[in-house]
Amino acid sequence: MTKKILLIEDEAELRETMVEYLMGEKFEVVAAIDGQSGLEMTQKELPDLILLDIILPKMDGFTVLEEIKKNEKTRHIPVILLTNLESMENIQKAIEKGAYAYLIKADFKLEEVAKKIKEVLKM
Amino acid sequence: MKFINDFNLRKQAEELGVSVWQTPGFLSIIMGFVSVVIMTATYFVSKNYDNPQVLIASECLVVVVVLIIGTSISRFVWQMADLNRMKSEFVAVASHQLRTPLSAIRWEIELLLTKMKKGLDEKQVQKLENIAILSHRMTRLVNDLLDVARIDQNKLILRGQDFDLAKLAQEMLDEAISAYEDRHICVSLDIKKQLPTVVGDVDKIKLVLDNLISNAFKYTTSGGKIHISLFQKDKEIVFEIDDNGVGIPREQIDRVFEKFFRSDNAIKYQTEGTGLGLYISKNIIEQLGGHIWFQSIENVGSKFSFSLPVAKNSNKLI
Structure with a gap:
């Protein structure tokens, strides 16, 4: 069965690129452009x-x-934080609040992000 | 020595970017001087005048003087704290603002080269690959500068996890071998089997390995030799990379781990490089509880080594 991914990202270019890539990886992708609509x-x-x-x-x-x-x-639902904001306080905060992983966009290829997703979803 | 430095006012003023009379050293001297004057004055006043009004007036004067000096010291401390805060904010903002467009560029290219490759001719693919390499280099430079800023503030971000150093080293080496294929360098390996896992931050160690491996490849001439070994020594795993490359001149050996340092023959041989790689690597390894060291002879070769502590819960201990 196709797995559904929700992407909450405000930067239009990043959002479009990720949606296209993940769809190419045979995921069903839905996207939100802000926190409020992401939660809804x-x-x-x-x-x-x-x-x-x-x-x-x-x-x-x-x-x-x-x-x-x-x-x-x-x-x-497992949540992967995907950001360029890198500080020890944020990483700790994310873990405390129950995030599955904290990835830095600049350090990850799309391929690696997809690999991480598959690892979490045991695909 | 530290005590003498505390009173080198000119140096303090230069380092802090303030005038000499605003340095903490100068203010301490004034404070000391004022204390002596106050003590002497109080002694004389109490001895020679019975008039309580004079005593009160002199005490008020003392309070005012102490207040003025105290205020300037605290204002100075606030100024320093403010500067420090601004520096941290700059690092945070720069890291976010610079890296966001960079990651967008890299992802766009990756998408083009993977899911949208159909229809692109060989030349176009090659151009896109070049942009990918260049944007990767730019990201790496931004990351290096951010790491240096963090090291300066003692805020290097390190996540602790157990991982297989042998597996990581093998992966990094395979990548390097294919990247430097055209150089015809003979690579030999001696990785001991069943090594226990180590403690560290995989991504940062990846950076260290990348620095050491790419240095060995960059500074070894075509047809040269590189030997890599990985073994356990007591409670540490040691990684060694040995090359017969250009080496480091004897008089520059002490400066190898300095920030922005590049040896004369490194520059002669390879113009690209910031001189930050080894500085960052040393800080990463040492903060993870390991050591990093090297031996080098000019025009003969270099051997760089680092060690990391074996993970306590490693299930592969021999």
């Missing part, structure tokens, strides 16, 4: 995995993560 889509779409940026309009990534983990219906 999480509840509506119930994806198999979420790729979440941190700096987002309307609601930042950490709050989105917190809300996902608070909700009984969405708690089980």
Whole structure:
């Protein structure tokens, strides 16, 4: 069965590129352009995995993560933070709030991101 | 020595970017001087005047002087803290703002070269591959500069996890061998089997390995030799890379791990390079509890080594 990925990313170029790449990897991809709509889509779409940026309009990534983990219906969904914001405090905060992984966009190829997703989804 | 340095006012002023009378050393001297004057004055005032008004006036004066000096010291400390905060903010902002467009460029090219390759001719593919290499180099440079800024602030980001150094070294080496295929360098390997895992940050160690391996390839002439070995010594795993390349001149050996240092023959042989790789590598290895060292003879070759502690819970201990 095709796995559904929700991508929450405000940068249009990055979002488009990732959606196209992941669709090429045979995933079903839905995307949100800000934190608020990302959270709404999480509840509506119930994806198999979420790729979440941190700096987002309307609601930042950490709050989105917190809300996902608070909700009984969405708690089980693995969340990978995908950002260029790199600090020890943020990495620790992400782990505490229940993120599965914290990846730095600049250090990862799309191929490696896809590999990570497959690893989490045991594909 | 540190004590003497505390009173080298000119040097302090230069380092902190303030005038001599604003340096902490100068303010301490003034503070000391004022204390002596106050003590002497209080002694004389109490001895020669019975008038309480004079005593109160002199005490007020003392309070004002101490307050002025104290305020300037605290203002100075605030200024320094402010500068430090601005530097940290700059690093955070720069890391985000510079790397976001860079990652977008790299991902766009990757998408083109993988999922949209159909219809591109050989020349176009080659041009895109060149852009990919250049944008990777740019990302690497930004990352290196950020790491240096973090090292300066004692804030290098290291994640601790157990990993298989032998597997990582083998992967990195395979990549290097294919990248430098045209150089016809003879590579030999001696990786001991069943080595235990080590503690460290995989991505940062990848960076260290990349620095050491690419240095060996870059500074070894065509037809040269590179030997790599990986073995356990007590509670550490040691990685060694030995080449018969250009080596480092004897008089520059002490400066190899300095920030921005590039040896004369390295520049002669290879113009590309920032002189940050070994500085960053040394800091990474040492902060992870390991050691890094080297031996080198000019025009004979170099051998760089590092060690990392074996992971406590390693299930492959021999």
